[in-house]
Amino acid sequence: MFKKGSLLSDSGAMSDQGRDILRAAALLREGNLVAIPTETVYGLAADIRQEKAIHNIFRVKGRSFQNPLIVHVGSPSSLEDGTWISSFPSPLRKLSDIFWPGPLTLLLPKTAQVPRVVCAGLPRVAVRVPSHPRTQALLSELSSPLVAPSANLSGHLSPTLAEHIHPSLREKISYVLEGGKAEKGLESTVVGMLGDKVCIYRLGSLTSEELEEVLGYSVELADSVHLASPGGMAHHYAPLGKSLVLGSIPSLLSRYPIERSVVISFQELYTDIPADRCFVLSPRGDLEEASQKWFEVLHRIEQMSADWILVDLFPEVALGRTLNDRIRRALRRETRFPQRLSQDLC
Ligand code: TXA
Ligand code: MG
Numbered sequence: 001m002f003k004k005g006s007l008l009s010d011s012g013a014m015s016d017q018g019r020d021i022l023r024a025a026a027l028l029r030e031g032n033l034v035a036i037p038t039e040t041v042y043g044l045a046a047d048i049r050q051e052k053a054i055h056n057i058f059r060v061k062g063r064s065f066q067n068p069l070i071v072h073v074g075s076p077s078s079l080e081d082g083t084w085i086s087s088f089p090s091p092l093r094k095l096s097d098i099f100w101p102g103p104l105t106l107l108l109p110k111t112a113q114v115p116r117v118v119c120a121g122l123p124r125v126a127v128r129v130p131s132h133p134r135t136q137a138l139l140s141e142l143s144s145p146l147v148a149p150s151a152n153l154s155g156h157l158s159p160t161l162a163e164h165i166h167p168s169l170r171e172k173i174s175y176v177l178e179g180g181k182a183e184k185g186l187e188s189t190v191v192g193m194l195g196d197k198v199c200i201y202r203l204g205s206l207t208s209e210e211l212e213e214v215l216g217y218s219v220e221l222a223d224s225v226h227l228a229s230p231g232g233m234a235h236h237y238a239p240l241g242k243s244l245v246l247g248s249i250p251s252l253l254s255r256y257p258i259e260r261s262v263v264i265s266f267q268e269l270y271t272d273i274p275a276d277r278c279f280v281l282s283p284r285g286d287l288e289e290a291s292q293k294w295f296e297v298l299h300r301i302e303q304m305s306a307d308w309i310l311v312d313l314f315p316e317v318a319l320g321r322t323l324n325d326r327i328r329r330a331l332r333r334e335t336r337f338p339q340r341l342s343q344d345l346c
Pocket of ligand 2: 149150158
């Protein structure tokens with residue numbers, strides 16, 4: 001019999017959920033995995049000094065060892081002693097001064113102390129300072145940084161609520177530190193130097209407009225040649241067992257079976273489909289609100305009986321660009337579209 005909120009791990013140990021920072025810290029120090037809240041999405045954390053635990057992250061997520069992990073530190077000062085990074089390029093330092101703590105991940109030259117597995121053999125380590133108060137408190141309790149990818153099975157939806165963490169993942173970890181709903185709802189923006197310019201390696205919660213305002217020049221997205229950031233690859237962020245279809249929603253509604261479809265709409269409520277199958281992210285057209293709800297709505301749809309998720313692109317600005325990026329990646333995951341529907345892919 002399972003205790004409420006508790007699950008058996010594969011080693012037979014109890015795993016559960018709560019707000020106990022000291023317990024989370026003790027478990028991490030002992031080499032266990034703990035899910036942690038951040039302002040972007042929930043992460044699956046291990047102590048950077050526990051290499052076996054870091055290997056376990058890959059194992060329990062089903063993640064490729066070629067996909068490196070983000071190192072989370074409590075404050076920028078944790079980087080000053082040169083333990084984890086060998087230098088801090090000044091444009092990136094400038095960004096960190098403004099956006100940390102927050103949804104900015106920086107690719108910085110690593111030292112030999114960073115376990116190879118964290119960076120997948122790449123020369124840079126991804127670092128960020130999360131702003132969620134509970135994870136901030138956890139990091140100040142610990143003497144080491146936390147290595148943490150998003151707390152989802154590889155390629156699936158990121159969790160923005162503790163309840164989104166998949167049962168098959170939960171049963172392999174020791175504790176879920178609860179922290180409510182993720183404030184941003186989309187992952188951090190991964191940024192690094194490309195030559196003498198700052199470049200985006202993964203679109204995220206921090207917009208290119210915000211970066212450009214600080215840097216004073218247009219910030220490009222790294223092309224596939226330079227995209228040594230596997231979260232920038234296809235086959236990500238997709239709902240299980242459903243196919244995302246992209247197009248104009250009225251047109252899709254006229255061609256797809258209404259009873260097997262759901263709509264995700266930015267602002268408009270479509271009345272050709274029952275109201276409980278039309279998810280309007282932000283009637284007032286606010287991209288921040290839409291971003292916060294994106295994964296939450298997909299998690300709800302994942303539980304519904306439907307085959308098709310009909311979506312249209314968001315305005316290609318600010319967070320709309322990140323949302324469109326997540327849509328395109330979720331689309332590419334599906335390769336089993338009936339021929340007559342494939343025209344809706346882009
Ligand atoms: O908001 C977030 O970033 C969340 C929270 C938990 O911090 N984490 C997250 O981690 O989304 P993950 O592992 O799901 O995505 C990390 C992204 C991937 O695209 C990965 O390839 C890239 O960061 N990345 C990590 N380390 C890198 C490195 N050394 N060089 C290049 N890209 C790196
Ligand atoms: Mg992820």
